[in-house]
Amino acid sequence: MDIYELIAPCHFGLESVMKREILDLGYEISSVEDGKVTFLGDAEAIAYANIFLRTTERVLLKVGQFQAESFEELFEQTRALPWENYIPKDGKFWVAKANSIKSKLFSPSDIQSVMKKAIVERLKEHYRVEWFPEDGASYPIRVSFLKDQAVIGLDTTGVSLHKRGYRQLTAKAPITETLAAALLMLTPWKRERILVDPFCGSGTFVIEAAMMAAVIAPGMNRTFLAQQWRELVPEKCWRDALEEAREQVDLSVATDIQGYDIDGEIIKAARENARLAGVEQMIHFQQRAVSELSHSGKYGFIVTNPPYGERLEEKSALPEIYRTLGERFSQLDTWSLYLITNFEDAQRCIGRQAAKNRKIYNGMLKTYFYQYPGPKPPKRTEKIQ
Incomplete structure (x- = not known):
């Protein structure tokens, strides 16, 4: 299986806890930064991380990282990424979230629009089509800018991982x-x-x-976006992770x-x-x-x-x-x-x-x-x- 860089965002100040969880799952840490831990893993790791990690909000599959100080640079750098390795011809894709800190590009809506156009151009060239039906699985994209460095990832999770599925009723000021x-x-x-x-x-x-x-693994009783990504994460990965989670319950x-x-x-x-x-x-x-x-x-x-x-x-x-x-x-x-x-x-x-x-x-x-x-x-x- 291919090895990916996977990003686990967490609360600021709790990176050490997130790091320990990932190491306990058996994966190698590649970097620890404010509010996120990046680690190496294959398709199976996407399933295991979503089902077993207790302290991250989601698991992102890192597509690329580059510097961009203008929208022209953003367009060209985004188009240069190998989107065809992740998004199939019928995939529904959009830039779901963009945030920017201390960067020249700071408008989320403009960043989202430019990146979407760049991805469309890349995939049009690869699939040799002029129009995409986007009626298949969903591939939401997230980008974060820090000091003009953009990190782009595909959201494998969907609904945030703090939604375990059990909290139907809440107090006025619940903790996640x-x-x-x-x-x-x-x-x-x-x-x-x-x-x-x-x-x-x-x-x-x-x-x-x-x-x-x-x-009890926190993700045992819910679903994840990447379960639809059969080419990237085979169904067996989810089956194996869920079976292991069920066997551990005491x-x-x-x-x-x-x-x-x-x-x-x-x-x-x-x-x-x-x-x-x-x-x-x-x-x-x-x-x-x-x-x-x-x-x-x-x-x-x-x-x-x-x-x-x-x-x-x-x-x-x-x-x-x-x-x-x-x-x-x-x-x-x-x-x-x-x-x-x-x-x-x-x-x-x-x-x-x-x-x-x-x-x-x-x-x-x-x-x-x-x-x-x-x-x-x-x-x-x-x-x-």
Whole structure:
């Protein structure tokens, strides 16, 4: 099989997590840049990456990279790429997204239009036709400019990979599934350890944790654009990847994963989301305020996305919420606390400085992931306490 460069975009600040995931799948990393990791893989890697990677939004098949400071250069450089190696005669192709940072070419619509014309000219010459029906499989193209360097890729995924298929109902300010998975991977939590989210909302943190505990591949229950690309990615690649994913699932694992929220309707939604994800039996949901946070076990984890003004009418309520969280955490003396927020006074209200904090962009919103690691359990401790 041919070897391709594949690009996995991720949240800014979480490239190390994405890199580790790709290495764990067995693929070679070719570069790590802000917001993306590029790796080498064959057609099978396209299927495996889409089905198994938890922290990327999509998988792009890199077609080319070049410098362009004028639309003439963009046209000629785009036309020079071997589009016929990827797009068949009946393929439906368009430049679905263009973005530009610190580059002379900055108009997305103009970039899209020029590139489409250039691809049409290339394929007309190759297929010796004057018109394309575009009634076959879809081949959306994405281009990103940084300092006049254009990177062009075909989107193998389609609907973003954070759409696992289970979150039908959401809270007012949900965290994406990919970001929740990445943040969980930044913690030392393992499936035999307790995990509680006292602001669980629609359940994303606890559902992602349960899926990780049961080794449920995030893309098992959805489809991908590249499944239509029979010439590029044979059906056997998808079959093999899906079969391996199914063989790994272990729903018999014992877990202590709990999600609380003060809103009873939101808890109902979280339960339904967990059912759709196939992990309802692994999570205990309860309508409960953060002031009632307690647990008899030791060495547990609180991993949460507390309110930070985006989903509250009054920001004046935030100090009390974070103070209460800090008080309850202080009563769990062997526990660890990890929370993502953009509330500037979070540490002061919690009552202590985080051991670490990491800047992470949640969409366009700058947030911090505050990390309060607790003591490690004795090595002989293997069961949930």
